[in-house]
Amino acid sequence: MENIKAKIALFAIPILLFWGITEYFYRTIPNNYSVKNQYIENHSKDIEVLLFGDSHCLYGLNPSYFSKHTFNLSNVSQTIYFDKLLLLEHIDNLPNLKQVVFCIEYTNLSQKDDTDEDQFRKYYYQYFMDLKVPIIKDYDIKQYSLALTQNFKKTIDLYIRYLKTGTILDCNPDGWGNNYKKENRISPETVAKNRAQSQEDGSTDFNLNIARMDTIIAECNKRKIKVLIVSMPQTKIYTSYLNPKKLKSIFKTCNQFQENNNRTVHYLNLFNDNRFTDEDFYDADHLNDQGAKKCSKIVNAYLNSISSN
Amino acid sequence: MLFNTLNFAFFLPVILLLYWFATNRNLKVQNILLLISSYFFYACWDYRFLFLLVFSTALDFFSGVKIYQSQTKNQKRFWLWLSISINLGFLSVFKYYDFFAESFSNLLSAIGIQTNFWTLRLILPVGISFYTFHGLSYIIDVYKNRIKSENNIVDYAVFVSFFPLLVAGPIERATHLLPQIKTQRVFNNSNFIDGLKQILWGLFKKVVIADNCAVFVNMIFDNSSEYSGSTLVLGAVLFAFQIYGDFSGYSDIAQGVARLFGIDLLRNFAFPYFSRDIAEFWRRWHISLSSWFKDYVYIPLGGSKGSKWQQIRNVFIIFLLSGFWHGANYTFIFWGLLHAIYFLPLLLFNRNRNNIETVASNRILPNLREFFQMIYTFGFTTFAWIFFRANNINQAFSYVAVVFSKSLFSVPQIVPKLTLLSLLIFIVIEWNGRRNQYAISDLLVKNSIVLRWSFYYMLVFCILYFSNNHQQFIYFQF
Numbered sequence: 001m002e003n004i005k006a007k008i009a010l011f012a013i014p015i016l017l018f019w020g021i022t023e024y025f026y027r028t029i030p031n032n033y034s035v036k037n038q039y040i041e042n043h044s045k046d047i048e049v050l051l052f053g054d055s056h057c058l059y060g061l062n063p064s065y066f067s068k069h070t071f072n073l074s075n076v077s078q079t080i081y082f083d084k085l086l087l088l089e090h091i092d093n094l095p096n097l098k099q100v101v102f103c104i105e106y107t108n109l110s111q112k113d114d115t116d117e118d119q120f121r122k123y124y125y126q127y128f129m130d131l132k133v134p135i136i137k138d139y140d141i142k143q144y145s146l147a148l149t150q151n152f153k154k155t156i157d158l159y160i161r162y163l164k165t166g167t168i169l170d171c172n173p174d175g176w177g178n179n180y181k182k183e184n185r186i187s188p189e190t191v192a193k194n195r196a197q198s199q200e201d202g203s204t205d206f207n208l209n210i211a212r213m214d215t216i217i218a219e220c221n222k223r224k225i226k227v228l229i230v231s232m233p234q235t236k237i238y239t240s241y242l243n244p245k246k247l248k249s250i251f252k253t254c255n256q257f258q259e260n261n262n263r264t265v266h267y268l269n270l271f272n273d274n275r276f277t278d279e280d281f282y283d284a285d286h287l288n289d290q291g292a293k294k295c296s297k298i299v300n301a302y303l304n305s306i307s308s309n
Numbered sequence: 310m311l312f313n314t315l316n317f318a319f320f321l322p323v324i325l326l327l328y329w330f331a332t333n334r335n336l337k338v339q340n341i342l343l344l345i346s347s348y349f350f351y352a353c354w355d356y357r358f359l360f361l362l363v364f365s366t367a368l369d370f371f372s373g374v375k376i377y378q379s380q381t382k383n384q385k386r387f388w389l390w391l392s393i394s395i396n397l398g399f400l401s402v403f404k405y406y407d408f409f410a411e412s413f414s415n416l417l418s419a420i421g422i423q424t425n426f427w428t429l430r431l432i433l434p435v436g437i438s439f440y441t442f443h444g445l446s447y448i449i450d451v452y453k454n455r456i457k458s459e460n461n462i463v464d465y466a467v468f469v470s471f472f473p474l475l476v477a478g479p480i481e482r483a484t485h486l487l488p489q490i491k492t493q494r495v496f497n498n499s500n501f502i503d504g505l506k507q508i509l510w511g512l513f514k515k516v517v518i519a520d521n522c523a524v525f526v527n528m529i530f531d532n533s534s535e536y537s538g539s540t541l542v543l544g545a546v547l548f549a550f551q552i553y554g555d556f557s558g559y560s561d562i563a564q565g566v567a568r569l570f571g572i573d574l575l576r577n578f579a580f581p582y583f584s585r586d587i588a589e590f591w592r593r594w595h596i597s598l599s600s601w602f603k604d605y606v607y608i609p610l611g612g613s614k615g616s617k618w619q620q621i622r623n624v625f626i627i628f629l630l631s632g633f634w635h636g637a638n639y640t641f642i643f644w645g646l647l648h649a650i651y652f653l654p655l656l657l658f659n660r661n662r663n664n665i666e667t668v669a670s671n672r673i674l675p676n677l678r679e680f681f682q683m684i685y686t687f688g689f690t691t692f693a694w695i696f697f698r699a700n701n702i703n704q705a706f707s708y709v710a711v712v713f714s715k716s717l718f719s720v721p722q723i724v725p726k727l728t729l730l731s732l733l734i735f736i737v738i739e740w741n742g743r744r745n746q747y748a749i750s751d752l753l754v755k756n757s758i759v760l761r762w763s764f765y766y767m768l769v770f771c772i773l774y775f776s777n778n779h780q781q782f783i784y785f786q787f
Contacts (some may be wrong), residue, residue, distance in 0.1 A: 001329075004498050008505075011762065015769065141319055148315060152773035 019147050022155055026146035029162060032075055032171050033128035039071060039175065044093045047071050049303065051175070052083040053103030056232040058170075058177035060287040061101070065296035067304060068098070072175030077117040080108055080209045084216050085131045091219060099226045099303050102216070105234065105271065105285075106242055109206040109250055120149040176292070180282050189237055192284035196241030204246050206253055217261055226306060227265045229254050230299055233276040233291065238284035247271075268302050270295065310353040312562045313516055313776065320350070325569055329496055336493050343467045343490075343570070350472035351436070358434035361399065362470060368395055369444035370465045373451045377458035389452045396441050396448075403433055408637030436476035438634060442601055443469050447483040449605055456483055464490050471572070473563040477556070479577040479597035486574070494571030503750065504568030509768050510749045511561030516772045518735050519554030521728045522547040529723065530698055533708050538717030541708055547725075548698045549691045550732055553582060556595070561747050580743045582690075583668050585682035587651040588661035590690060598634070602627050617657070624656055625649045639702040647693040667744050 048068040055076045063070035114135040126133045170179040258267040280291030332338040372392035379385040459465040529544030560577035581593035632645020655661040669675040699705035742748030753761040
């Protein structure tokens with residue numbers, strides 16, 4: 001038995017060493033979550049506009065084209081669940097916050113909690129953004145080790161990227177996503193079809209996220225913060241693969257937010273906006289730099305128009 | 310709890326430490342630990358179905374005692390059939406009710422009678438086919454006086470629910486496993502190391518081979534109408550390796566984990582793709598199920614005794630049952646039927662026991678005849694896998710129609726180079742280790758520790774690197 005214990009211990013040493021180094025790497029190297037949290041804490045008195053949403057918002061709204069002090073607090077696959085947690089965490093520490101923007105497109109309203117997309121992200125929100133995340137159970141081992149939250153392949157890729165570029169950040173200091181992965185650009189139609197299929201959850205039950213949006217709106221109303229809901233632009237080909245009934249229902253729900261909260265909630269639907277062409281997109285549904293500039297200016301103009309009301 | 314998850318990586322060492330260090334002096338306590346950990350393992354999946362497992366265990370335990378104590382044949386038969394009926398009743402309700410209700414409704418509507426049968430849409434309790442068969446084998450063995458009934462319910466419950474085999478086998482026999490549960494286990498260094506190696510190899514088969522193939526298999530089968538015949542052939546071949554890597558990988562992990570506890574499980578796979586005919590394939594594929602059907606259905610039906618017609622009938626019954634065991638779908642039934650048809654010529658010409666020994670057992674490479682025998686056996690089984698994998702029987706036939714079209718001779722639209730390379734390496738390692746229990750049991754044991762450990766680290770690296778693509782174990786659905 002002693003012999004085997006020694007053998008197992010010896011065999012495990014390199015694995016444990018790698019785990020330790022990875023843990024240190026994840027905890028100390030700045031990532032999207034840590035720098036965004038740091039920014040919002042350091043600029044709490046300056047921020048006037050906050051942008052929330054998923055990758056469509058992250059890559060599509062560039063704060064540098066906004067006239068007020070704006071920060072993009074969105075992230076890849078960020079759900080309304082986390083939008084709400086983030087807003088409630090920071091809202092009382094942002095004395096000059098006047099407007100908040102929430103991006104709602106095809107997937108956001110029907111999203112369930114704790115999906116595959118959240119599997120590593122939820123720990124990052126907890127660890128780097130100081131959120132108390134109820135979907136993380138008390139006995140969940142992964143909350144104690146960030147190295148265990150990411151898959152090994154991603155870890156290796158991040159190591160390589162860090163060694164090559166010196167960073168693993170995907171956003172600029174304003175929180176705008178500036179590192180959209182452009183590899184594997186197969187035919188736009190296939191991308192659009194695949195994306196539409198992968199995002200189709202078959203659900204039109206929006207109740208959970210409507211309730212969350214109602215809470216968000218109520219908290220903003222209490223503090224006289226205006227809410228703008230934006231449906232970000234998408235390519236026509238991508239839209240053609242989506243369920244039209246569900247889309248209609250999403251737009252109707254967003255309009256209802258506006259109708260039920262006269263003057264405090266506004267809805268800007270850019271989903272099928274003809275001002276955007278295929279040249280404005282990286283792929284089926286993510287705006288590129290040029291598209292982000294165009295979209296940011298439109299949203300900014302809209303925010304300015306409603307701020308005087 | 311899946312074998313290839315972090316939760317299991319924490320669960321197993323904790324139970325092992327308690328098993329070998331805290332409870333090792335008392336067999337009863339050790340077995341209670343095994344039972345609690347097995348129920349915990351199952352409850353992690355779905356605690357609501359734990360009652361079904363407990364009920365099935367209690368039923369078979371009680372029936373076993375009653376059969377053994379019964380003085381008359383009629384009494385014995387009563388308890389036997391009570392247990393069989395209830396066990397198969399549960400299995401039928403959870404697994405087959407909707408299939409029969411829908412099939413019957415479709416049949417009636419085809420002759421113009423519109424009906425509205427209730428379908429239950431029940432969730433299939435994980436492992437129900439496996440633990441039901443455990444229980445049935447025990448009951449039948451007691452009835453046939455092959456074993457005495459078990460008087461200790463904890464020991465019996467461990468036999469039914471021992472967590473490495475609980476959800477996907479191997480389907481154990483009381484004659485093999487119960488004596489081990491009732492005997493003090495002694496820690497054995499080489500057995501423990503062997504268990505770890507087998508777990509490592511099982512994980513490699515599951516995570517690197519099966520899950521990587523699964524990505525392309527899903528892509529091809531889910532969009533089969535969009536691909537050429539050659540791509541569909543590739544999809545079928547990849548599925549053949551997916552299901553082998555998945556299920557034999559699971560079995561290796563199960564056997565390896567059991568070995569860590571000093572328990573030996575029945576072998577479930579013996580390099581089936583190196584078989585030279587279908588009969589040999591079935592002696593090497595899902596051995597515990599094949600032998601279960603052989604012992605409890607085929608032989609009672611007369612087996613290979615009796616007239617040729619009876620033999621043919623028995624073979625068809627066995628293969629159709631085997632297909633049906635996998636699930637309530639015509640695809641599985643057709644898969645079983647195909648294998649029965651493949652088996653037929655061997656039976657008719659008495660050639661079903663031609664290839665008993667391992668292929669090229671004293672040589673490095675097979676001869677040309679053996680090589681082609683293996684290729685066509687693999688080809689036939691792969692063809693049958695199309696029906697096993699297809700979502701429904703119509704899709705299977707459409708798939709086959711495209712395979713046998715002109716596009717068979719075109720270049721495949723998908724060529725997963727890395728996956729094919731890993732398959733090639735995998736086949737070489739499997740071929741090299743085909744005389745052993747599992748492929749890497751003897752690999753590099755005579756070489757230096759540096760080389761051997763480098764190989765193990767490489768396996769660990771590959772498992773971790775590809776572990777992002779979590780796929781459910783296929784046999785969990787059965």
